[in-house]
Amino acid sequence: MPTRSSEPDRSAFGAPGHSGASRRNGSVYPESVDRLIDEFSKLPGIGRRSAERLAFHILKSPAPDALKLARAVEDVKRSVRHCGVCFNLTETDPCHICSDDRRDRSLILVVEQPKDLISLEQTGMYKGVYHVLMGLIRPLDGVGPEDITVNDLLRRVEDPNANSGGVAVREVILGLNPVVEGDGTALYLGEELHRRGVRVSRLARGLPSGGQIEFASRAVLADAIQGRQSME
Numbered sequence: 110m111p112t113r114s115s116e117p118d119r120s121a122f123g124a125p126g127h128s129g130a131s132r133r134n135g136s137v138y139p140e141s142v143d144r145l146i147d148e149f150s151k152l153p154g155i156g157r158r159s160a161e162r163l164a165f166h167i168l169k170s171p172a173p174d175a176l177k178l179a180r181a182v183e184d185v186k187r188s189v190r191h192c193g194v195c196f197n198l199t200e201t202d203p204c205h206i207c208s209d210d211r212r213d214r215s216l217i218l219v220v221e222q223p224k225d226l227i228s229l230e231q232t233g234m235y236k237g238v239y240h241v242l243m244g245l246i247r248p249l250d251g252v253g254p255e256d257i258t259v260n261d262l263l264r265r266v267e268d269p270n271a272n273s274g275g276v277a278v279r280e281v282i283l284g285l286n287p288v289v290e291g292d293g294t295a296l297y298l299g300e301e302l303h304r305r306g307v308r309v310s311r312l313a314r315g316l317p318s319g320g321q322i323e324f325a326s327r328a329v330l331a332d333a334i335q336g337r338q339s340m341e
């Protein structure tokens with residue numbers, strides 16, 4: 110029986126059960142749509158259902174809008190890298206924080222990941238520089254100090270030329286999350302840094318135990334920076 114002309118053309122969207130779609134591994138979607146769904150479902154917090162919803166959103170979007178998203182992903186991967194001094198995400202090396210001579214570059218705040226740096230920076234309370242560890246020491250997962258940027262931090266402390274602006278480091282503040290691995294990493298760094306003769310402090314425990322810097326409010330973070338405690 111011929112299709113009536115008033116029937117909507119669903120072929121472009123490979124609607125479930127539609128005969129126009131191929132059936133690889135039981136999938137009802139065209140291959141390129143499957144790939145898009147697969148990629149979306151690799152994103153944090155995105156399950157299969159949400160990935161399908163996002164893929165259909167892209168399919169329905171005008172081409173220029175969808176391609177803008179593709180180009181933004183491409184640009185960010187091409188132009189954003191880690192600062193050679195502090196490992197912050199940046200398009201310039203050193204980053205804008207390391208190269209800002211109005212900041213106190215003798216003061217380094219150590220964080221686990223770039224997101225923590227951004228959260229602390231948004232408080233507007235901190236005028237020193239940072240060091241992003243790119244992880245925590247996790248002995249149970251086989252992650253040692255040499256697998257993250259610990260050696261780069263120690264080099265900044267030992268040699269002013271390795272630090273932002275060639276400034277000698279006076280104090281290191283440990284801004285690690287109060288979780289088991291954060292405490293373990295802080296303990297390790299505390300010993301290594303003391304041995305190199307710098308003052309070591311850590312953010313005040315305004316942060317709830319097990320809490321995350323990236324989710325803390327500005328007020329809590331501002332208190333944690335101001336009320337930092339010396340590690341003796």
Ligand SMILES: [Zn+2]
Binds near residue numbers: 193204205
């Ligand atoms: Zn930097």
